[in-house]
Amino acid sequence: MNIYEKMMSIDRRILFVLIALSVIIPLLKPLLLPINVTKEAKHLYEFVDELKPGDVVLLSLDYDPSTMAECHPMALSILRQCFSRGIKVIVTSLARPEGLGTAEMALTQAAKEYRKKNGEDYVFLGYKPNAAAVVLAMGENFRLAFPNDFYGSDLENIPMIKGLKNYKNIRIVVTVSGSAIIDTWVIYAGGRYGVPIGAGVTAVMATDYYKYLQSGQLVGLLGGLKGAAEYEKLIKHPDMATKGMDGQNIAHLMIVFFIIIGNIGYFLGKKAKASKGMGG
Amino acid sequence: MAIQFFIPHQISLEVYRGALDWLMIIAGFTMVLGIGSLIIHHTNKLKHQGEGWGYSVVTLLGLVVMAIAGVRGMGIDTPFMQIFIYAQNPIQATMFSLLAFFIASAAYRAFRARSFVATLLLLAAIIVMIGRVPIGAKIWPPIRDISNWLLDYPNMVAKRAIVLGVGLGMISTALKIILGIERSYLGGGK
Amino acid sequence: MHISSSIGIWIAAFLTLFVYSFLYKDNPFYKFAEHLVIGLSGGYYIVTVWTQILKPKLFTPLLQQGNLILIFPLILGLFMWARFIPKYSWISRWAIAFTLGVGSGISIPSVMQAMIIRQIQATMLPVGFHSYIGWMNLFIIVGVLTSLIYFFFSAEHKGFLGVSAKIGIWFIMIGFGATFGYTVMSRISLLIGRIQFLMTDWLGVLH
Numbered sequence: 167m168n169i170y171e172k173m174m175s176i177d178r179r180i181l182f183v184l185i186a187l188s189v190i191i192p193l194l195k196p197l198l199l200p201i202n203v204t205k206e207a208k209h210l211y212e213f214v215d216e217l218k219p220g221d222v223v224l225l226s227l228d229y230d231p232s233t234m235a236e237c238h239p240m241a242l243s244i245l246r247q248c249f250s251r252g253i254k255v256i257v258t259s260l261a262r263p264e265g266l267g268t269a270e271m272a273l274t275q276a277a278k279e280y281r282k283k284n285g286e287d288y289v290f291l292g293y294k295p296n297a298a299a300v301v302l303a304m305g306e307n308f309r310l311a312f313p314n315d316f317y318g319s320d321l322e323n324i325p326m327i328k329g330l331k332n333y334k335n336i337r338i339v340v341t342v343s344g345s346a347i348i349d350t351w352v353i354y355a356g357g358r359y360g361v362p363i364g365a366g367v368t369a370v371m372a373t374d375y376y377k378y379l380q381s382g383q384l385v386g387l388l389g390g391l392k393g394a395a396e397y398e399k400l401i402k403h404p405d406m407a408t409k410g411m412d413g414q415n416i417a418h419l420m421i422v423f424f425i426i427i428g429n430i431g432y433f434l435g436k437k438a439k440a441s442k443g444m445g446g
Numbered sequence: 447m448a449i450q451f452f453i454p455h456q457i458s459l460e461v462y463r464g465a466l467d468w469l470m471i472i473a474g475f476t477m478v479l480g481i482g483s484l485i486i487h488h489t490n491k492l493k494h495q496g497e498g499w500g501y502s503v504v505t506l507l508g509l510v511v512m513a514i515a516g517v518r519g520m521g522i523d524t525p526f527m528q529i530f531i532y533a534q535n536p537i538q539a540t541m542f543s544l545l546a547f548f549i550a551s552a553a554y555r556a557f558r559a560r561s562f563v564a565t566l567l568l569l570a571a572i573i574v575m576i577g578r579v580p581i582g583a584k585i586w587p588p589i590r591d592i593s594n595w596l597l598d599y600p601n602m603v604a605k606r607a608i609v610l611g612v613g614l615g616m617i618s619t620a621l622k623i624i625l626g627i628e629r630s631y632l633g634g635g636k
Numbered sequence: 637m638h639i640s641s642s643i644g645i646w647i648a649a650f651l652t653l654f655v656y657s658f659l660y661k662d663n664p665f666y667k668f669a670e671h672l673v674i675g676l677s678g679g680y681y682i683v684t685v686w687t688q689i690l691k692p693k694l695f696t697p698l699l700q701q702g703n704l705i706l707i708f709p710l711i712l713g714l715f716m717w718a719r720f721i722p723k724y725s726w727i728s729r730w731a732i733a734f735t736l737g738v739g740s741g742i743s744i745p746s747v748m749q750a751m752i753i754r755q756i757q758a759t760m761l762p763v764g765f766h767s768y769i770g771w772m773n774l775f776i777i778v779g780v781l782t783s784l785i786y787f788f789f790s791a792e793h794k795g796f797l798g799v800s801a802k803i804g805i806w807f808i809m810i811g812f813g814a815t816f817g818y819t820v821m822s823r824i825s826l827l828i829g830r831i832q833f834l835m836t837d838w839l840g841v842l843h
Contacts, residue, residue: 231539264530293684505675549823597814620743631736
């Protein structure tokens with residue numbers, strides 16, 4: 167067995183334990199390193215910050231439990247910014263039905279913190295399938311897609327939404343998502359109806375949306391837990407994302423260490439095989 | 447519907463709005479297909495006492511309990527949402543968090559710089575991994591700007607090329623469906 | 637340490653640990669959690685389909701408001717359910733055809749506008765050799781063109797085309813590398829979320 171083969175025969179559960187420890191230990195003993203804010207997060211924050219009290223934002227919480235760790239802190243931060251500035255929020259959840267539960271959790275928590283009332287300060291429209299159809303329908307009339315809100319109230323009886331018809335009454339659509347529904351918003355809401363779009367996405371999707379940032383089709387972009395931590399810093403409300411960055415720091419170093427060690431072993435093994443072949 | 451985009455006449459808009467409404471309704475019926483298949487599969491397993499049939503009891507019980515809990519509504523304080531928050535949510539979130547362990551194992555066992563392009567890929571990954579977290583700037587300050595540049599330029603460029611290809615592909619597939627050239631969505635047969 | 641006294645938190649914590657037990661090896665606790673979540677999701681979907689879709693969008697306007705045109709999507713929806721009966725599953729093709737036809741028609745102008753024209757517009761940038769932005773704009777144009785050339789397989793990649801495709805693959809590999817780096821971040825974040833739940837909400841070790 168050469169050195170590479172010996173290295174590869176390590177039980178993977180040891181690697182699992184190392185990764186778990188690289189997350190747990192920094193959470194217990196935080197490094198508290200400063201978080202730098204990227205320009206794409208700042209642009210989104212500044213756009214929302216420049217809105218006046220009474221302006222309306224459409225916040226589409228298009229994530230579910232599988233991406234909640236990254237998206238939930240973003241959703242909370244954006245809601246906190248809006249509620250603290252008297253900006254009214256229309257909330258939908260269009261990606262998957264489970265998004266209703268996670269959206270309800272975020273909305274209820276933020277509304278409680280800022281003592282905001284359903285129907286006056288925010289409206290939760292709920293979920294409808296076929297996101298493209300819903301996005302397009304809301305461009306014509308919110309009532310076309312959502313005759314009732316999530317709780318079953320007729321939209322006509324909700325004070326906040328009385329004077330609102332479609333995207334023309336919305337200053338920005340911010341979608342927080344773990345799926346490709348961002349493209350749906352950009353193509354249909356942004357492309358057809360011209361409403362500004364901002365996005366908070368999981369890190370795995372973030373690299374795909376720099377093309378929309380550069381073309382101006384996205385106002386701003388939050389990428390992953392780091393993006394959520396940046397927004398928490400901007401709104402001056404550090405929460406779970408900020409605390410989570412310590413775990414992120416050390417775990418990333420651990421993964422890089424694994425990659426480097428694995429490659430060193432690979433090249434040493436290759437060399438050993440080659441010299442064995444030459445000697446034999 | 448493609449032509450409707452260019453016709454702002456009231457009749458055209460009514461057809462458009464009607465079509466969107468119908469799409470949402472039909473999608474609702476489609477979702478029932480998945481639920482029905484799930485129930486049929488596990489009921490059959492139970493009937494024939496196939497391997498692991500005990501777990502099918504768990505599945506069907508969970509389905510029935512959740513459906514009954516939903517009778518009292520979906521608000522945050524309802525039994526339905528409490529089951530979602532304390533049972534469904536944690537299991538789903540934890541299932542996906544398992545990926546962190548598997549990616550660590552893959553990083554050690556599989557990510558190899560076997561060629562020049564593979565080395566480029568790994569280097570870019572390492573720069574982004576270190577540069578995008580606060581500790582990167584602490585270890586080597588320029589890495590933050592390098593990772594920003596990498597995302598804003600080479601990454602953006604590659605993704606733009608891909609989206610141009612994807613966009614053209616989507617349009618050609620849509621045209622093929624409309625013109626009847628592409629019929630695989632009908633499932634074959636008579 | 638302030639361990640939670642909430643039954644819900646304890647149930648959530650145990651279900652979390654059941655799933656994590658898979659890391660040691662597959663076992664009945666993991667299988668129980670896996671099958672439970674499938675069942676709960678099924679029940680969740682049933683409730684959502686009725687309360688969020690069929691009742692407000694179809695049955696209330698059709699039966700209470702007399703919007704009779706909705707009989708047509710009702711029929712198409714029932715056609716979709718024909719898939720449950722193998723002998724009549726061909727009927728569902730009408731509903732599928734309607735959905736795909738409308739979806740395809742809607743997508744053509746919007747995708748052309750947002751994914752093609754706007755993206756090409758954003759690539760048409762002023763080039764200059766006396767400023768950083770000028771050089772970076774040239775970098776963008778060269779990068780997009782060479783990456784597109786890499787995906788052009790109607791001609792053999794040799795000569796000028798070959799060199800361009802080679803440069804294109806470098807850009808693509810850097811893009812994929814960035815995606816991979818971010819993917820690692822994403823997966824670790826999901827783990828951080830669950831660890832935070834266990835240590836904050838359940839064990840009360842963190843605040």
